Amino acid sequence: MMIEVGKALLPIRPELMEALxxxxxxxxxxxxxxTGTERIAIATEAxxxxxxxxxxxxxxxxxxxxxxxxxxxxxxxxxxxxxAIHRLATDAGRITEKWVxxxxxxxxxxxxxxxxxxxxxxxxxxxxxxxALGRPLGLLPEPVAGQPSQHRPAGARRALAWVSTLAxxxxxxxxxxxxxxxxxxxxxxxxxxxxQEVFNFFDLDxxxxxxxxxxxxxxxxxxxxxxxxxxxxxxRASAVNKCFY
Amino acid sequence: MLRESxxxxxxxxxxxxxxxxxxxxxxxxxxxxxxAFVDAVLSGSDAELRxxxxxxxxxxxxxxxxxxxxxxxxxxxxxxxxxxxxxxxEDWKEGRTRDIREALSIDAFRA
Numbered sequence: 001m002m003i004e005v006g007k008a009l010l011p012i013r014p015e016l017m018e019a020l021x022x023x024x025x026x027x028x029x030x031x032x033x034x035t036g037t038e039r040i041a042i043a044t045e046a047x048x049x050x051x052x053x054x055x056x057x058x059x060x061x062x063x064x065x066x067x068x069x070x071x072x073x074x075x076x077x078x079x080x081x082x083x084a085i086h087r088l089a090t091d092a093g094r095i096t097e098k099w100v101x102x103x104x105x106x107x108x109x110x111x112x113x114x115x116x117x118x119x120x121x122x123x124x125x126x127x128x129x130x131x132a133l134g135r136p137l138g139l140l141p142e143p144v145a146g147q148p149s150q151h152r153p154a155g156a157r158r159a160l161a162w163v164s165t166l167a168x169x170x171x172x173x174x175x176x177x178x179x180x181x182x183x184x185x186x187x188x189x190x191x192x193x194x195x196q197e198v199f200n201f202f203d204l205d206x207x208x209x210x211x212x213x214x215x216x217x218x219x220x221x222x223x224x225x226x227x228x229x230x231x232x233x234x235x236r237a238s239a240v241n242k243c244f245y
Numbered sequence: 246m247l248r249e250s251x252x253x254x255x256x257x258x259x260x261x262x263x264x265x266x267x268x269x270x271x272x273x274x275x276x277x278x279x280x281a282f283v284d285a286v287l288s289g290s291d292a293e294l295r296x297x298x299x300x301x302x303x304x305x306x307x308x309x310x311x312x313x314x315x316x317x318x319x320x321x322x323x324x325x326x327x328x329x330x331x332x333x334x335e336d337w338k339e340g341r342t343r344d345i346r347e348a349l350s351i352d353a354f355r356a
Contacts, residue, residue: 003311011308016315092328100331117329125322132286132314134298162331186335190326201326208319224308230316232273236283237320243327 005133019207020129023122026200028141031119032151033112033194036143041076042085042116043123043140048074049089059091065099080108081116088120093242100162110163111152111193118197125204151175156193166192178202183212209234275304279313286317 001017002009027043028036049055052072058064064087073082084103087095104110127137155170167189168179178198182188191197206212210230214222223230270276278300285294302310326332 010311012311016311088325088329092325095328097331100329114330117325120329121322121325124325125318128286128321129314129318131294132282132317133311134295160332165330165332186332187323187326190330190332201322205319205323208315208322223312225305225312225316226274228273229275229279229305229309229313232270232276233279233283233313233316234320236280237287237317238324240283240287241321241324241328243324 003133005135010133013207016207019204020126023126023200023204024138024141025144027119027122029144030146030148031115031194031200032196033109033115033148034119035148036146038077039115039119040140040143041074042081042119045074045077045082045085046089046120046123047127047137048072049086052086052090055086055090064091064094065096078107080106081112084108084113084116085120088117089124097162104163111150114163114191114194115197118191118194118201121201122204125208129208153193153195160186160189164193165189166195171195182206185212275301278304282313283317286314287321 001012001014003012003017028040030036031039034042049071054067054069054071057069058067061067071079071082071086073079073086075082077085080103087099100113103113108116130136130138151174153166153170153175154172155175156164156166157170158164159167166175168177168184171177171179176195176199178192178195179188182198182202188198188202191201209215210222214220218227221227225233270278270280273279278297282297282301285297289297298310301313305313
C-alpha cells in the first residue's frame, strides 16, 4: 500500500493505514463523555493551542502556573476544558497533580478530562506523523451524530494515578475491556477510566510503534527499521519531551 | 529498551545518544540521522526538517522512513497519557532501569 506525500508515493503497511483512517474517524465519533462535535472541537483546540499567546508565555516562563490570562480559543468548549486541552497540547511535561486534581474534581470532572487526554494524544499522533512525513495537517472529519454513553466503570478507583483508573481485575460485564487486546501495563491503565479511549488510542499506537508482545520479541523484526532503531527513536523522542516513563 | 534490544543481538550501544546533543548515534545503524530526524520533527524548524528527511530516506529507505515517522508520532503522543494522568513507573521497570536513569540524569524528568 502507498501513501501520498506531496508528489511522491511512499510504501506504508496496510495495517498502519487502516489504523490511521480509524483514528481520524474516532475523533468525530461520539465518545463516552463528549459528542462527536465536541471531540472535533477538542482536536481543533489542540491545534489552535500551538499558536496561543498565553500558552507561549507559559511555556517560556519558569513556572507555567505564574502566568494568568485567557487562551486564544474558539470558545466552543467550557474554559476548564480549553485549559486542559491547551496545557496537554503545549506543555504536558510540567503538568502537576494539583493541576490535574483541580480539573478532575471541579466542573470538568475526571471522566471528561480523561477523554480530553485521549483526543489530544490521538490528534498529536496523527499530526506528528503528517509533519514528519512532510504532509499538510489532515482535514478534521465531519462530526458523527449521536450521544455519549456516559458509562463510568463501577470498578474504577483512585489508587494508581492522579485520576481514577480501572484495574483489569475490576472490569465489569458492561465495561469495554481493552486489557486482553493491548496489555495491562500502567500506560494502558492511564486512560482506563474511559475504557473505550484505551482502545481508541492504542489501536492506533500499536501500529505506529509495536504491539505489546512485539516490543521484546527480538527474534523477529516487525518493521523495516530494526528494534534498535525504533528504540533509539523512541528514547530520543521521550527525552525531547522530558518523559522517562 | 535500546539496551535490551542491543543486548539481544550482542550489539554495542551508547545510551547517551538519547539525551546528548544529537551528534551521537548510540551505536545504532544510521543512528545519527535518526536522532537528528527526531529533533527536527519535535523541535526543529520546517526548513531543518526538510533538510533531514531526504537523509533519512537515503539511510533507511522509504518504508523505513515511514516507520520512523510513525515511531516519532507514537512517542510524541503517548507522553500525553503519562504526563496527563501521573501514572507511575512500574516497580519492575524502576529497578531494571535505575542504573540507566542515574547515568543519564533522566530522573530529572518528572513523568
